[in-house]
Amino acid sequence: MKDVSEMYIPTYDDVVAANERIAPYIHRTPVLTSSYLNRLTGAELFFKCENFQKAGAFKVRGASNAVFGLSDEQAARGVATHSSGNHGLSLSYAAGRRGIPCTVVMPRTAPQAKKDAVKGYGGRVVECEPSTSSREAVFAEVVAETGAEFVHPYNDPRVIAGQGTCSRELASQVEGLDAVVAPIGGGGMISGSCLTLSHVAPGVKVYAAEPKQADDAARSFRAGHIIADDAPETVADGLKVPLKELTWHFVRNFVTDILTAEExxxxxxxxxxxxxxxxxxxxSSAVPLATILKNKDIFAGKRxxxxxxxxxxxxxxxxxxxx
Amino acid sequence: MKDVSEMYIPTYDDVVAANERIAPYIHRTPVLTSSYLNRLTGAELFFKCENFQKAGAFKVRGASNAVFGLSDEQAARGVATHSSGNHGLSLSYAAGRRGIPCTVVMPRTAPQAKKDAVKGYGGRVVECEPSTSSREAVFAEVVAETGAEFVHPYNDPRVIAGQGTCSRELASQVEGLDAVVAPIGGGGMISGSCLTLSHVAPGVKVYAAEPKQADDAARSFRAGHIIADDAPETVADGLKVPLKELTWHFVRNFVTDILTAEExxxxxxxxxxxxxxxxxxxxSSAVPLATILKNKDIFAGKRxxxxxxxxxxxxxxxxxxxx
Structure with missing residues (x-):
């Protein structure tokens, strides 16, 4: 793994630029509240609903920022990634909006519905065996063949800056927040939230929420270095991936705590x-509420x-x- | 059945008064759109989301209007209804907000979750046998014992005026509507929509959407008089009840057509x-989209x-x- 000092660390200016760049292609999602859940938790909860986002997830923010930030020359060669989840779908959506090719490498064992969803947005699916070695080999072939730009699901400054637009909206939609809780898998959303909030609302604490059965980030946080789990199993299937150097940079420096919940x-x-x-x-999106319900003392009376x-x-x- | 000439027919002024009266207790619900569904139907669809309403349904509008319109003397004796669905829940919610008693007569065979939901808002559940005769007998006892005000689920001018606030919001949230499609069971929502739209936007056509397996309203509409089905069966369990004289008045005079869909x-x-x-x-809420998909020619290019x-x-x- 590279040291983070070899990577470009995105700044808040990148978030502002991302916001401008992606605004035509994404939704400004609503914030919902529930008096029932407020009573249940003793806190005032403001749910930022990225489930209503284009392609059904926040990932479209980072993917769109990467796609629309490419030069015309780069764009003509297209983009590529490996993902059987929301990032593949989002990248396909964003590439479709720009009218450029997108290739997503997915294990042949991935659900047909996920492959169809990528194709539904115009992306090309290339199958690999369900192993890291096969995925890397197939992905290298795709890039060699197409010259496509690799957009990593989270360990990419363009992606993190894009995800940072979510907390930027939230901070403008809700006054006087005390804390933000977001799920953590690879750490893209948490990194974007830290990046934005440390600039626009530095008093807001950022908590990451993780399944206990895939608690590599929590253990990394306590150990002071990245620990990657070997094939964790959890119902929160978006959160199985490990931190990488860029997201680790934000987690170690800006996150208040990482809380976990059982299946x-x-x-x-x-x-x-x-x-x-x-x-x-x-x-995956339920992990924050699950951790809030287990840690009511932390959040009682807070926004x-x-x-x-x-x-x-x-x-x-x-x-x-x-x- | 009474003739409608014996009943008070609510006016648009009643809708305006209802809006004022219930505003503190209900949500102004959002209108959502879907570019996918617009492509699929060829129309521009604006979904008025009463699923996000207090107590989870539009019924709380009419129930709240009835409850908060009572004199203090009437209110002290409480309210009562028979309903195993959203009206019972909504009346219990509204009565709870006013701090008055609410009794809901429900068949003992109704799901425990529905009984618990009524109790969760502070209402009292009185069980009857699953027959009309038992329901009527038990309900008469409840009223004799408590002096409670009966709030019918739909054949009540206070309830229809309350439901009319939904289309009033919709017309203020979306400009230039060509049509509104709503499910029809007893006809409370459709009547309220007709009442409001015929006043504030008389060019808007009102379509009722009904399950083919419970198409008593569609057959009534064609026959020119109310036809009530005997125990229809449909997955849209909120739509099994028949029209009554007050809702029939609005349906026969203001509805453009009643469209049906298969299970x-x-x-x-x-x-x-x-x-x-x-x-x-x-x-029940899916019946409108099901009918729009079957009748694309009617709605193509329309808002x-x-x-x-x-x-x-x-x-x-x-x-x-x-x-």
């Missing part, structure tokens, strides 16, 4: 949000932003229904 | 809305308001998952 707590929090707030969101990161869930297989 | 079309439309719009809503009437659905038993 059953995540599923219960997800179902409560569906039932009470009437919104469809992913298991807390909660990032609902995405809404792309398999409606045929909901985690509280045994099939 | 599988309703379920498919519901799943599409959950998947694409990321909102949780009831099967169409679609009332998402409620979001109270059993998350453990979704109609597209065989359990």
């Amino acid at each position: 059953d707590e995540i599923v219960a929090a997800m179902k409560t949000i569906w039932k009470r707030m009437k919104i469809v969101m992913e298991p 807390v932003g909660v990032i609902i990161t995405g809404g792309n869930v398999d409606l045929d297989h909901l985690p509280w229904i045994k099939g | 599988d079309e309703i379920v498919a439309a519901m799943k599409t809305i959950w998947k694409r719009m990321k909102i949780v809503m009831e099967p 169409v308001g679609v009332i998402i009437t409620g979001g109270n659905v059993d998350l453990d038993h979704l109609p597209w998952i065989k359990g």
